[in-house]
Amino acid sequence: MGTARTVTAPQLSAFIARVLQAVGMPALDAATVGRLMAEADLRGADTHGVFRLPAYVRRIRAGGMNLQPRMRVVRERAATALLDGDNAMGHLVMQRATEMAIEKARRTGVAWVGARMSNHAGPAGLYARMPLAQGMVGVYIAVGSANHLPPWGGIDMLLSTNPIAIAVPGGARPAIVLDMATTNAAYGKVKVKAMKGETMPEGWMIDRQGQPLLDPKRASEGFLLPIGGAKGYGLALMFGILAGTLNGAAMGRDVVDFNADFKSTTNTGHVIAAIDVSAFMALDEFTAQIDELWLQMKGSARLPGVDDIRLPGEQSQLTYEQRSAHGVPVGPELQAALDALAVSVGVAGLD
């Protein structure tokens, strides 16, 4: 591997938009997706940003996503809505759902907007963060886009790594943002290990006999392990019900593996909740207390060998600052994949 070059976020989002427009996405939508995907890369979600563009384009070309969606609100109450994304790109569906949740929460204190007929939308934290600027807490839950998890004690992969993100605004300190899958390792990490020819640590996967699976090239012979054993299975199941079943989206056996099938409608489900801090206490009082909690955690005495206590989202924030100033690294393999994509759709490459 050569060294990574870096590109700026505007370069990245313009490239993404150009590619998506070339395969038929309207300019305004392409710009929105480009901006959101580049933000994922800025925040260090390297397997959920531009890395996914070739797969998105493959799905679009296979007819697996709708580029002229007519999203519609299926049901609506004062603090809730169910949005049908009409098989649009997930980023567009969740941008809209989150805007609705924020608007509703401003009036009612809390809002809960579910989405169905959506697609993969990038990192969970992207949407949980959106309410922050409005003085709100964000909670995002999604049904993952492929099943890699059996129920606890089982071997049929009926569940995905259904992630949750929770974001709370900070004051002088950054927002605290948890963004996690309900398995010990996300499946993307297994793929990275396979690519690098490394073995996996115990606890990531087991095989169908229940034995630790350490060779990532044998990943198809086993499945991911949920956090805390039965507890993580429980979280994955409940998150799938809240983000999938309740919205009429795919869950359990109905989940389409988006890595293997580029044509079938995934009917991906998500939910975004926004909680207006001012419905509970003055925003500046709250953020001061979040700052104080940050300092408490940071100030804890540490285990031998530990240099620093991290807050959820802290690393992502550091990456964001670093990449905003110095650019997003693009390794040679990713560069080659994006170059090939640019040629294939007939646009200028990532300059």
Next chain:
Amino acid sequence: MGTARTVTAPQLSAFIARVLQAVGMPALDAATVGRLMAEADLRGADTHGVFRLPAYVRRIRAGGMNLQPRMRVVRERAATALLDGDNAMGHLVMQRATEMAIEKARRTGVAWVGARMSNHAGPAGLYARMPLAQGMVGVYIAVGSANHLPPWGGIDMLLSTNPIAIAVPGGARPAIVLDMATTNAAYGKVKVKAMKGETMPEGWMIDRQGQPLLDPKRASEGFLLPIGGAKGYGLALMFGILAGTLNGAAMGRDVVDFNADFKSTTNTGHVIAAIDVSAFMALDEFTAQIDELWLQMKGSARLPGVDDIRLPGEQSQLTYEQRSAHGVPVGPELQAALDALAVSVGVAGLD
């Protein structure tokens, strides 16, 4: 140890009410608490039902709880409320908060009611289950009543095992109810191991050097491990912020250890959310799909040595049915503690 005798739920709730009335709780409140605590025992939450009565009475006698509370709604919006429990028993505060959440969700689709100045309220599932009968999903989060968890990589116990419960209504099958702490083991389980003279499995606790702690009698030399390592720490922190900080309740360093201090106001925080299923789809359609998911999970092929796949809450439901028919077992140690309590407050024992 001798064999356990059994008592009926009405016997149990009447006994609890009688004891609480004897130490000054108004009759109506004592009856409510008796009913909720007996329900915890019926559902198999053995460390969160009548087992806690001696500690509750000790706190009441020490002046650590307010028996004549004036609860008040501090802030209110269409879909939210913040309830100040005036240091009442937690069961009373959360019963009221949950009623408010259900009433609001009926109008707005979702509601989120926070509580502060509360106390330990028994098992999380008790409150998450309450919206079920109204065709609603319940989500309950609490700040635990003692800190046993450091931030990931740290050794200062700044966090509790902050639990979550999520309940969704079933149709022909029981409701699915997840009720879990964010640590691999709840602290009550450590105490049970100590009482039985057994060692703990690896993964429950580590000592201040980061080494596995297996002797439960040395529990004070170490701390609990969160599920999924840094992820469980993140969940415990965020749940504490949502149930504690946002409500002006104790969190982090301010949490009072209710096992060590019976006098100081705990200012316990909780939150209950109710989501009206009919805001998203017809209730019978939803419950049919939950039943179908139940069957999918149950029907999974199993790992060697596994007899049955469990759904969250399934064991609790079986226990509920069994104990409703045949009574709640009361072992000799618990019986002796309750006998002593009855004598001490001057009421008839558990008959």
